[in-house]
Amino acid sequence: MKSLVVLVLLSLAAFSQAEGVVDNEESLYVVEGRIYSAEGENSNSWQRETRILVNGGEYLGFLKQDGSFIVSNLPSGSYTLEIANPNYYYEPLRVEISNKGKFRARKLNHLQPSVVTLVAYPLKMKSLGKIRYFQQREQWRITDFLFSPMVLMMVLPLLLIMVLPKMMNDPETKKEMEQLNNMTKYELPDMSEVVASLFSDRDEPKQKSKASKKRQ
């Protein structure tokens, strides 16, 4: 992090000729940086809507046309720097100004304040994305309708009522059913198998073999 540029701008001596105008023990510093507009942001007002809040609004910074900003009149210390934009999210940072006027910027970590992840200074910040304030509303789809429990409840019994008797008319199935009926006399077969056999005529041989296995 050799790019820590010292930017001590305001030596107050110049302004404090008069007695007691300012106690010039404390030097004031200026934090600078630049914010890049988010991709796809083409309104002209994003600079105006964006504000730099230092320590939760104790000090403010405003953006120029090119996105650069300064926050002035900061005594040395540690500050949180937050970018307030109603539409885009930016990562908050911690900026530290040493007594000698050295600047250090790092990621803000509330959980472990001692962990230092340095960020380049002067600050250059990019949006991490658009803030999604809203929930997506579910779209109405025909499949949703068909698979909703109410419709299933209505359609399935209908199918059973309408289709099953038709299948009964088929002589082969009738035979099969009779066979099954005979089976149930001494052994209750697995219901799923029964239903499967009903619906899949083509798999008949397999079913039969299974059935025979069962019989054994």
Add this chain to the structure above:
Amino acid sequence: MESTPGQRQHQQSVQTRLFYRENSQLYGSTAGAEIATRNQHHNIIPALKSSSIVGSGKSELRDESHRSIGFAVLCGPACGSRIVVVGGPLIGLIAGMALTVASGPVSKSSDMCSKGYYILWTLFFLQFFTCVSCLFEDQIGKFDWRQRYIGKIRFAAFDAVSGTRKILVATEQNVLAALHPKSGNILWQQVLEKDESVQHMHVGKELVSVSGGPRVHVRAWDKTNGLLAWEWSLSQQQSARARWAVDKGRLYHVVPLDGQLEVSAFSLESGFDLGSRRLAAPWTAGGAYDCVLVGATVVCVTQHSFYWTSLADGGAFAEVPLASFDLTPAAVPVLSGVGELAFSLRLPGKQTVFLMGDKGPRAIHEASATASLLATPFDSNIMFKLENKPDSSALQVSAVSLNTGVEVDEYSSTLILGSKFSPCTLTAAICIKDECAAVLSGDDHTISFVNIPGQITWTREEALASIISTEIIDLPVSDLDAAIESEFGSKQEDLGVATGIVGMVMRRLTSQVMQIKVLAQTVLGLVQPASSSGPSRASLIRDTFGLHKMIVAVTSAGKAFGIDNLRGELIWQIQLPRFAPLHVGKSPVVPLYVLRTTSHVPFTPLCAILGKDRLTGEGLAVAFEPIKGLVLSSDALGYKVQQVMQLPHPDDEFLRGLVVLDDQLKVHAYPPESKANAIKQAASLYMFTTWPAKGTFAGFSFAHSTKQDLVATKVWELQLPDGPDREVVAVVGKNPTERVNSQGRVLADRSVMYKYINPNLIAIISQVSDSSHKYILNMYLVDGVSGAVVHSATHKRARAPVNVVHSENWLVYSYFNEKMRRTELASFELYEGKSRSNTTAFSSKSNSVRPLVEQQAYIFPSTVDTMKETITEKGITSKHLIMALPNGNILELPWMFVDPRRPTVQTGEMRDEGVIPYTPELPIPPDAIINYNQTVNRVRGIHTAPSGLESTCLVLVYGLDLFYIRVAPSKAFDLLKDDFDHFLIAAVLLGLVIASYVTKKLAARKARNQAWK
């Protein structure tokens, strides 16, 4: 401590009802000046404990608190054990149990699994969180509205040069804005630093603002889009008489020093210091002078002479005696600038306008002392004069030629304001060709735009940028319902009709005839309900769900407003010309009470506000009708208000009066008629008050009141230890209208932890600084009736800003942790234990239970401007915290997230209870931000009110901007969802009907066919 044994006995022998109303706002924060070392701090506690003896009586003492009745009826302890969690997230609980069942074996297995489970659990709750407080995109503006304000004008100017015309203003709230001259809408605004003020505004190529102090920001803004062009800053001496001027690319700063005037010059764009000069001005020595900058000339006046010099070349002061203008003032005259070239000299009775030329001031015109004068810029050479005529509620605008000093008749006009009249001043004026316009700033913070000659074209009510207290009031029932109400509800002697069965029948019949008439009218479309005051008034009747209400807002500008909560339109406004807010420390407060609600037809609803007289400083009470906005009485109280509370029980006319304690500790009733009612309740009345500067808290009993007079007796007193920088930062009680539905919390083993619900509990937070300049925060939970300190806590290296929410059996507050340099939320929860001390009602005196306290702190990843809890009608819905963040967001955070019972180690038991595992840092999910991208600037307060629906809470956020929304903390469980699929339900029903008919037909056919076989 203060009470004698005799008093004690007295208290015990009387069967008491207790109530106290603690006005938290009244004593919200103040500046103090002392320290408590920790030893002293410990000393205080035993002393306080002894004070609790006063309150602890025998078991026969049965105090009833207002609220405890409320919930005791609603839900006894037995059902409480079942219902508790309903108050919490029902869905969460069910789903949580499902999850627990599903994962039974998992938790037995390896650590890894349980970790994954932990994450799953957290994710589950996070998702729950987002679901609760989210909005859909199509709901924008459906339940919410925002209004932007800028505050009272300090400087204004027309911008006629750049493309679109606009009005540039700088306000006392430190806001810069551009207004549209046709509509008054805000074209752009920049909200500058809080708690600072704009000192100078100059409109040239750019808008230059000088703000702040002692560290001054000089910023230039693009006039068309409000973007920053350049900025620099400097430090300067603060002086009320310092003046700024911009001339020819230079910024001048003139500061009077003793016997000298210091003029500093800076290059305007770069801030380069061009040096400063001191001009000898021996006449400033006594301070009896006034100065004004006219263009780049500084003009000063003493009782005898004018002095002037140019800032640019800086020669010595030239002097002209006032006598040469035939002026012999008795005192030092007041100077004020009139545009770029002229200034006015104000004497008692008259003012004289001078034009500043090379040879000194030249008198050109005389006007009345109260007139507001302003010369237009550029070459039009016209000066406008505005005179306030309170007698006829009008403003008289006239124009004077600067060349001749003669009035120009074509520009004179009279603006009649009627009831909205308030004295105005001219802040900006312009003439282009023959058309002139001016911007007026009213004493009531209005901004008005006037076409000259002509009328006011628009007015902005900027008083709404300085709301101090608000109340959300039910609308009255419709006339028809009112008739029914009055039929049953009113006292018979009022109606003057026969009583008994015959009378009742007669009344029944007449009201039914009326109902039929109204019905017929409605059906025939003849309806125009009997309301004379226009359609907007006619619609001001209560709706089925109680969502339509009236917001009453009292501002520091001496104006009160009634706002429709659905759309935010102003329904009424009342001027309170002599009314000024009370102050606690630096913060203004206006206690606002609803004396009679709107549900007692035929009695008029009544609100009262307390403040002080602007001139005398004595108490002033204003009673008004909150629906139509009529001032009913405005009474000078003749004493200074120390504390005020509302009586717990209404009188025969449903009026709940106020009991006011003055600074001599005498007690008064307001309105005076309610004194009898107050005396009736006096035996059970207690009051709590604070002297924040002294760090003293005291409780009063009214039990010693005689039959004629209310008497307050001090029952207990609590003194915070002295020390440097001691400051009482917050005193917060509970909302007296709050109801708690669940009496306890069901633990995993199906036993109940009963909540310690003490309606008289007050949280006091004080800040002291240690010898090593480290701050310490002390929190005390004090019973307002007995004075017992129920709990106390200390945070080392923590300091303000502190925001407190105190509700039910919990307390949450935010503070700044200096060591870790972050904001934290401390959360406390109080429980009585596994048994109740008194199952029917809470008593501060008989209850000697020391509550069990759960406490925990959480990191909050932002600072908090202010916060408030949601409130619902029955208190069944879970509580959320509404927090205003400095970046303009309003966050809705479920209380569940700051629950002090969140366990660090997740055990099965806790899981059964539905508690989320502890995470140190709280999230700020974007879909919990209820104002989405509508930034709300500088929030000062949040008001929450229940609606008629249990699920829904109305939220009004006020500060510089106004924002209203309704929230449903546990989802809108009692209302059909916004996207409820009516179509699907209808289609399915229709389908079923058709299907049944078709199948019936088919079945019949089949039966017939079979019969033929």
